[in-house]
Amino acid sequence: MKVLYFAWLRERVGRAEEEIEVPAGITTVADLAGWLKAKGGGHAYAFENPAVVRAALDRRHVKPDAPLGDAREIAFFPPMTGG
Amino acid sequence: MKVLYFAWLRERVGRAEEEIEVPAGITTVADLAGWLKAKGGGHAYAFENPAVVRAALDRRHVKPDAPLGDAREIAFFPPMTGG
Amino acid sequence: MSDGLPASETFSVRVQAEPFDAAAEAAALTEGRTDIGAIVTFTGLCRADVKDGVPLAALHLEHYPGMAEEEMRRILDEARARWPLQGARVVHRFGRIVPGEVIVLVVTASPHRGAAFSAAEFLMDWLKTNAPFWKKEERPGRTDDGAWVEAKDADDTAAERWGKALG
């Protein structure tokens, strides 16, 4: 699965995207965020406060409890500040 | 006193403005409208339904019970439809 | 007032017969400034609507010279008292206006979008009900009183949203 990071999540993780193999048992967006956080380092720093992290699954906004299903792309980012 | 008419009041009265001598006893906008209506002819037609006639005294919107005071100009017109 | 180039006053109202360039009016308000965050522009146009099968040929806008400008200025002052505006412009045409042409323009500038939107909508609502302009429709074969556009209750309701009447 392709994982994208934007804004300060991108800066903290230290990269804009990465390919990951989703482990068995990781079924929701929140599960995946927790698993990424557990990697430590920049990932831990990026996800230190999961409440402020938003996500999109295949380019659609989703809630933390959304199932990953067979999505090919997930993005993590802070609340949007465009407009 | 100068009296101005706009839109269909102007058309009904048959003129855009006229000078009048306000008679004793005519003290409010409504008084004056009633007095003009009593002239008959185009004036009676213009003021046949006083409820739809609006007025301005020296270029400010006023209610029918406003005193004429020492205003120099009064205008009668239908509800506005600009914008 | 109508030499084709919009003047650059920060807050202004104008009544004129000539068409004008809505974009240039908005641009004049903000040119060279870097403190403005939001600009809202409202343009009201003459529509080619059809009534009883007869298309509109033109609108004739009658106005009360002198009072029109004064009332527009009062409405603008009221908007400035209610919202933190950095600039605003109101231009209203009179005379014969054909479908597709601009009738009225409102531009508001503010640090924040909510104020710019609210002020522009307020200005339009109040112009509709308080600025002394009257529309008469020109349609082939119709010249009776019925050609005067009737005021809409909806306009009064829109104006009343903003509280106390101005006049």
Place this chain on the structure above:
Amino acid sequence: MSDGLPASETFSVRVQAEPFDAAAEAAALTEGRTDIGAIVTFTGLCRADVKDGVPLAALHLEHYPGMAEEEMRRILDEARARWPLQGARVVHRFGRIVPGEVIVLVVTASPHRGAAFSAAEFLMDWLKTNAPFWKKEERPGRTDDGAWVEAKDADDTAAERWGKALG
């Protein structure tokens, strides 16, 4: 997408790095039409604000390519479902934007002013909270995380006025 001349699609969204001419975008939407009664244009600009005595040099707009356009299209479709629009255009820039430059443009056209105003405000409120763009401030001497603009609660509140969330 960015050849300088706005395309003439009736409903369109666009994301680009290049500056654009807000007036030309609005004009393209209405050119040659006589059925439109009201046009509302919102322009959001980069402001030269000062924080802790340090002036803003520029904003850097990061976006999620692909999703940005898709989300803007979804927001526009939602506006079309709610109001009788005759045309609408949303343009959002990304990259480095200096004070005085345009960041975002929304144009709505409708037979009636209320719909044009509401749709434009709705589009802006939802763009703020749902379109995947992030602003980072460039100020002399500051490059830490704190330079990312924080989302405002006020924006969420503004978006919530319109009922059910889009995403």
